[in-house]
Amino acid sequence: MAEVKVTLEVGNDGVAIITFSNPPANALAVQIIAGLKEKFDEAIKRNDVKAIVLTGRGGKFSAGFDINVLEKVQETGNISLIPDVSVDLVVNTIEDCKKPVVAAVEGLALGGGLELALGSHARIAAPRTQLGLPELTLGTIPGFGGTQRLPRLVGLSKAVEMMLLSKPIMSEEGEKLGLIDAVVASEELLKVSRLWALDIANRHKPWIRSLHKTDKLGSLSEAYEALNAATQQARKTAPNMPQHKACLDVMRDGIVHGGYTGVLKEAKVFKELVLSDTSKGLVHSFLAQRVTSKVPNVTDVGLKPRHVKKVAVIGGGLMGSGIATALILSNIYVVLKEVNSEFLLKGIRTIEANVRGLVTKGKLTQEKAEKSLSLLKGVLDYSDFKEVDMVIEAVIENVPLKQKIFGEIEKVCPAHCILATNTSTIDLNLVGEKTSSRDRIIGAHFFSPAHVMPLLEIVRTEKTSAQVILDLMAVGKIIKKVPVVVGNCTGFAVNRTFFPYSQGAHVLVNLGVDVFRIDRAISSFGLPMGPFQLQDLAGYGVALATGKEFANAFPDRTFNSPLVELLVKSGRNGKNNGKGYYIYEKGSKPKPDPSVVPIIEESRQLTNIMPGGKSISVTDQEIVEMILFPVVNEACRVLGEGIVVRASDLDTASVLGMSFPSYRGGIVFWADATGPNHVYKSLKKWSELYGNFYTPSRFLEERARRGIPLSAPISSFPASKSRL
Numbered sequence: 001m002a003e004v005k006v007t008l009e010v011g012n013d014g015v016a017i018i019t020f021s022n023p024p025a026n027a028l029a030v031q032i033i034a035g036l037k038e039k040f041d042e043a044i045k046r047n048d049v050k051a052i053v054l055t056g057r058g059g060k061f062s063a064g065f066d067i068n069v070l071e072k073v074q075e076t077g078n079i080s081l082i083p084d085v086s087v088d089l090v091v092n093t094i095e096d097c098k099k100p101v102v103a104a105v106e107g108l109a110l111g112g113g114l115e116l117a118l119g120s121h122a123r124i125a126a127p128r129t130q131l132g133l134p135e136l137t138l139g140t141i142p143g144f145g146g147t148q149r150l151p152r153l154v155g156l157s158k159a160v161e162m163m164l165l166s167k168p169i170m171s172e173e174g175e176k177l178g179l180i181d182a183v184v185a186s187e188e189l190l191k192v193s194r195l196w197a198l199d200i201a202n203r204h205k206p207w208i209r210s211l212h213k214t215d216k217l218g219s220l221s222e223a224y225e226a227l228n229a230a231t232q233q234a235r236k237t238a239p240n241m242p243q244h245k246a247c248l249d250v251m252r253d254g255i256v257h258g259g260y261t262g263v264l265k266e267a268k269v270f271k272e273l274v275l276s277d278t279s280k281g282l283v284h285s286f287l288a289q290r291v292t293s294k295v296p297n298v299t300d301v302g303l304k305p306r307h308v309k310k311v312a313v314i315g316g317g318l319m320g321s322g323i324a325t326a327l328i329l330s331n332i333y334v335v336l337k338e339v340n341s342e343f344l345l346k347g348i349r350t351i352e353a354n355v356r357g358l359v360t361k362g363k364l365t366q367e368k369a370e371k372s373l374s375l376l377k378g379v380l381d382y383s384d385f386k387e388v389d390m391v392i393e394a395v396i397e398n399v400p401l402k403q404k405i406f407g408e409i410e411k412v413c414p415a416h417c418i419l420a421t422n423t424s425t426i427d428l429n430l431v432g433e434k435t436s437s438r439d440r441i442i443g444a445h446f447f448s449p450a451h452v453m454p455l456l457e458i459v460r461t462e463k464t465s466a467q468v469i470l471d472l473m474a475v476g477k478i479i480k481k482v483p484v485v486v487g488n489c490t491g492f493a494v495n496r497t498f499f500p501y502s503q504g505a506h507v508l509v510n511l512g513v514d515v516f517r518i519d520r521a522i523s524s525f526g527l528p529m530g531p532f533q534l535q536d537l538a539g540y541g542v543a544l545a546t547g548k549e550f551a552n553a554f555p556d557r558t559f560n561s562p563l564v565e566l567l568v569k570s571g572r573n574g575k576n577n578g579k580g581y582y583i584y585e586k587g588s589k590p591k592p593d594p595s596v597v598p599i600i601e602e603s604r605q606l607t608n609i610m611p612g613g614k615s616i617s618v619t620d621q622e623i624v625e626m627i628l629f630p631v632v633n634e635a636c637r638v639l640g641e642g643i644v645v646r647a648s649d650l651d652t653a654s655v656l657g658m659s660f661p662s663y664r665g666g667i668v669f670w671a672d673a674t675g676p677n678h679v680y681k682s683l684k685k686w687s688e689l690y691g692n693f694y695t696p697s698r699f700l701e702e703r704a705r706r707g708i709p710l711s712a713p714i715s716s717f718p719a720s721k722s723r724l
């Protein structure tokens with residue numbers, strides 16, 4: 001493995017090549033920044049150096065400033081851990097250098113990586129190099145001059161688009177926009193960059209300091225208009241994200257007062273935002289997602305994933321067809337099995353619609369769509385199963401049916417074949433009870449719609465082999481999901497943690513709180529929709545079936561609300577039939593339906609939990625807490641039982657599977673930020689007022705009492721034992 005280092009090599013042509021290396025993504029670690037400063041100073045001093053080329057080793061220029069340092073700053077509050085790159089390195093050393101500097105970029109130049117290149121006097125890129133400033137996705141703004149130099153090179157509106165949407169462009173587009181001076185074949189990159197640098201030194205090519213450019217900024221009034229429009233838009237699309245407005249304000253400052261003033265302002269705001277709660281949540285989300293690929297005794301024992309070429313999907317319903325879509329889109333052959341030709345045709349039609357929908361949205365070319373669909377084969381029997389590497393069963397949640405299927409596939413599939421189930425709740429030991437292939441049985445829990453949602457919850461039992469887990473993780477990555485490996489229990493990690501979410505909402509309604517106010521409070525907190533609108537969307541059948549499952553598994557803490565049954569009795573089935581808590585009409589947003597109120601009243605009368613028969617009075621914050629603290633409480637049980645490898649896996653799963661806002665870092669991260677003691681005391685109080693649903697778990701109680709964060713490793717809590 002290459003070392004973390006910066007090297008300087010001077011050729012006979014008088015060009016110094018400064019190369020930095022920090023695999024795998026050449027992140028700008030503090031050591032790299034210090035090394036760059038040292039090598040630039042040396043190159044500037046040396047008489048045999050006429051010009052400088054800056055490049056990154058290993059086919060990737062740089063993924064930007066080291067995000068681990070941002071996390072360190074956030075944990076310690078010590079902002080001085082971030083070196084002065086913006087002025088000291090980029091302005092004083094690179095841009096104002098008396099010798100021309102050319103950036104030779106390849107693979108990717110993101111964030112601080114691109115900003116180093118922007119400070120150089122020219123940029124030469126290899127084909128299809130990704131160029132972008134994604135800092136807003138980390139809750140901060142570009143901090144090495146990007147907010148000032150990008151608009152000066154590509155124009156204001158394109159720069160706003162690239163930063164606010166954190167959308168990278170390819171070098172070919174960059175060349176058209178003026179961000180890149182030339183795109184050349186990878187093998188030519190260094191040669192062309194050296195010649196370009198010498199040409200600048202010899203005044204055969206322009207020596208451009210991008211911070212001094214103004215020709216692409218337009219008039220002041222045009223700039224104001226564009227920035228005001230973008231600010232309005234950001235207010236709507238990113239209401240809880242201060243970094244969007246801050247980015248636009250800093251751009252405005254630079255346009256009004258000049259680029260250098262803009263750079264100083266940017267550096268200040270960048271650092272302020274790094275310490276914001278939003279940035280803490282987003283940085284945690286980024287790092288937590290990466291760490292999910294490290295599973296003890298699976299990814300660290302020298303195993304290699306086997307190639308999974310062909311997969312059989314059993315069941316062409318919503319889930320099965322979504323899973324099949326995800327597989328064929330990633331070039332994996334799929335055999336889709338159904339019980340009769342009518343169901344099979346329906347499944348195939350759904351897959352075709354999924355794929356063609358992506359073409360309509362411009363996300364897929366027609367050619368790629370046809371190629372993907374050619375990988376799909378519909379079948380009614382098991383004859384094709386003899387050559388599949390994996391089966392994913394996605395039939396209805398019925399234990400005897402699943403047991404029968406697993407008994408059959410064990411006989412017809414090859415001995416190496418992975419036997420996966422997409423069950424969302426059923427214990428895997430039960431599913432595989434009638435087989436003798438327990439080591440090959442694994443849960444592949446996709447979230448609906450399966451070809452869109454990014455999470456793949458991989459459920460293992462004590463018997464599942466490490467090889468099988470690794471293989472499924474590899475398939476997950478190929479189909480562009482984030483695989484999170486969890487242990488076996490009712491509802492596994494994600495649905496189990498979140499089962500109190502809708503129950504908490506039902507407790508509140510039965511305590512007299514308005515359904516639509518609950519939905520609004522939860523949406524303002526940052527979930528895409530409230531629990532009742534979600535229930536409408538999923539359909540009441542799902543709510544009733546999963547509700548029963550959890551009531552059986554966890555009777556001590558289940559709140560039985562009759563409301564959904566009453567809604568069904570009154571002919572409502574949510575979005576499916578256009579009538580739920582909301583009215584659904586084609587082409588318009590869901591509207592609260594006032595005629596649902598008498599049904600809610602009936603539910604309240606049946607449960608009779610309102611103290612003294614009167615509605616309770618709560619703030620919006622209490623609404624959020626009375627719904628989400630029970631979720632935290634269940635997360636604590638999941639942690640205590642060792643269902644997840646680490647607390648941050650539950651954060652990733654909550655963000656990617658349940659759409660918990662990523663800027664709050666995930667369910668456990670948010671609970672730690674809120675304070676375990678506050679969560680514990682609130683639950684305790686509500687349990688005394690409203691019953692067992694709120695009773696704090698032992699894990700939560702212990703950690704609150706001892707002042708230990710909920711995310712601290714399980715080893716600091718000896719009472720627990722892992723199921724992984």
Ligand SMILES: C[C@H](O)CC(=O)SCCNC(=O)CCNC(=O)[C@H](O)C(C)(C)COP(=O)(O)OP(=O)(O)OC[C@H]1O[C@@H](n2cnc3c(N)ncnc32)[C@H](O)[C@@H]1OP(=O)(O)O
Binds near residue numbers: 112142270290291
């Ligand atoms: C002042 C400046 O303006 C501030 C900044 O520059 S902040 C940083 C801005 N840059 C970014 O946001 C880019 C972040 N990185 C990415 O989006 C993606 O990692 C990527 C597109 C570069 C590569 O994606 P992909 O190929 O899927 O690989 P991925 O698993 O994400 O990353 C590979 C490894 O590089 C690490 N990595 C990537 N970018 C990193 C960064 N900027 N800092 C630290 N580590 C980074 C990942 O953590 C991962 O580590 P691991 O091997 O230990 O798990």
